[in-house]
Amino acid sequence: MNERKIMLVTVAGGILLVACISGLIYMKSEEIEKSQQDNENLRSEIKSARVIIGGTADLEREVIVLREMSEVIEAILPNAEDVNNLIRTFHDYMGESGVRATSYKPKSTTRRGSTTAFDKVSYQFSLEGDSFQFLDMLDRIETHSRFIAVPSFKITSASRTQIEADGVAMHKVQLDIETYKYDPKNTVKSVRIEGYDRKRDLLAGEINRRRQALTLSSYNYRGPRGRRDPMVDPRVPANARDASAYTVPEQMEIVTDLAERMEAAELQFEAVETAKNVLAAMVARRDLEEMLAGIEDDLRRLSAEGAITYVPAQKRLTNSVYDPLDELRANLTLSQGLIGPSKEMLTEVHDAMSRYVDHGEYALALETFGTVENSLDLLKGDPVRMGLADQIRELAWESRTLRDFSKIEMTVSGVAIMEGAQPAVVINGRTMTIGDMVNEELEITDIFPDEIEFYFRGLILGRGI
Incomplete structure (x- = not known):
């Protein structure tokens, strides 16, 4: 082999060797880069793991607290049965507060297919009532044992014409109510925590603090307490000529009290009608006569003083007191099976007239006598009631005599x-x-x-x- 061929072979072999070495170096560099990346990933995983390990204690404490709170959380969220009874509950609240429902309709709920354990349930109510009845309704919702929220409401005040016609301000209220039903859809197996009881005891303070945060803090709503309904048009006339007369809030408070007492009397009449025996009926009737006598006494006094001058108050007094009173007296007379007023009623009339005479209020005594005057002749044959009737007539004669004597002008x-x-x-x-x-x-x-x-x-x- 000549020298030139040897040179070519040597150069070619060198090039081949360099190529092989370069390929090996490239392959090793890739392995090195991959190893470096793996090392970097491993360091990141180690770092993340250290963070997780560092937060495991806090996470474990949070899980223990939430497990102990689960019963409390479930207790304040309505279950399926509570949601079904929600409308009935709201209607009870309306009856108790005096608000009247004109309509209601379901609103948006949790989307179908949702995986959350809390399903939203919403309703929209259309109500009528005055401001204080509405506040009473809200108070009952607020103090409900389950979680119920009022995200929004809208009030349209009653017109002046309606207030003067009915005597009560019937504002129109649109009320949105929502709650959440607890309905777990995916149950996850609980993870066992080592030394759970000991760790729970160490967290007792935090658990109690969170329970207190979920405890219902209620406010005892005490009604209008003489305040004016801010939604009522203040231009509604009161027709007061005397500066010492009752103010509008005072008149409304007086009428409201009489209306509530009238409602109580109507309930007492139901007790008379449903009494289990004669003795119970007699006791209930006696209590009813006392209630009616007290109402009639106050009505006579208000009439004599001309105390109720505010037009809405006058209307409500007629609709909620005078008319129901007349109807109740008629029903009581029909139910008692007697001709003429009962012994209890005669006793109440006698006592009221005696009280008026002692205080020099002869006109009120005669007005009281007028409630039974035309029916006293029907008592013949009943010596007990006739005796009371004679005493009442004598009081009426005395009242008339004293009234006329007091009117004689003498100087x-x-x-x-x-x-x-x-x-x-x-x-x-x-x-x-x-x-x-x-x-x-x-x-x-x-x-x-x-x-x-x-x-x-x-x-x-x-x-x-």
């Missing part, structure tokens, strides 16, 4: 009392003495320094000087 301008001489008195500019007639029915019977006694319709009555 006493002087009294002369001397030993050994007939006493004299100057009445309406005339000098008079014992035995003289002031008018056809009024005779002077005695004269004292501070009082004149008269004989009037069979009674000896005094008039102070």
Whole structure:
């Protein structure tokens, strides 16, 4: 082999060797890069694992707290049965607060196919009532044992015309109510935690703190307490001429109290009707007569004073007190199987008239007598009730006599009392003495320094000087 061929073979062999070495180096460099990447990934995994390991204790504590809280959380969320009874519950609340429902409809719920354990249930109610009834309704929702929220509501105030016509402000309210039903769809097997009881005991303070945060904190709503309904048009006339008359809130409060007492009387009448025996019926009827007598007493006083001048209050007094009272009296008379007023009613009338006479309120005594006057003749044959009727008539005669005596106008301008001489008195500019007639029915019977006694319709009555 000549020298040139040897050179070519050597060069070719060198090139081949370099190529092989270069290929080996390239392959090794890739392996090195892959190893470096694997190392970097491993370092990242180690770092993440260290973070997880570092947070495991906190995560474990949170899991223990949530497990202990699960019963409390489930207790405040309605279950399927509670949701089904939700409408009935709301209607009960409406009846208790006085709000009237005009309509309701379901709203959006959790989307079908959702994997969450909490299904949203929403309703929209259309209601009517005054501001304080609506607040009472909201208070009942707020204090419900389950979680119920009111995300929004809209109020349209009652018109002036409606308030004057009905006597009660019936605002229109659109109320949105929502809750969540607990319905687990995917149950996950609980992971066992080593030393669970010991760790739970160490976390008792945190568990109790979170339970307290979920405990219902209720506010006791105490009604209007004399406040004016802010949604009522203040221009509704009160027709008050006397500066000392009751204010509008006071009039509404008086009428509301009477209306509530009237509702209680109607419930008491149901107790009379459903009494299990005669004795229970008699006791219930006696209590009812006392309730009605108290209401009638207050109504007579209000009428005599002309206290209710606010037009809506007058309307409500008629619709919620006077009319139901007349109807209840009629039903009571029909149910008692007696002709004429009962013994209990006569006793209440007698006691009320005696009270009025003692306080000099003769007009009220006669007004009370007027409630039974036309029916007293129906009591013949019942000695007990006739005896009460005679006493009531006597009180009416006495009241009428005292009323007429108090209306006689007399001006006493002087009294002369001397030993050994007939006493004299100057009445309406005339000098008079014992035995003289002031008018056809009024005779002077005695004269004292501070009082004149008269004989009037069979009674000896005094008039102070």
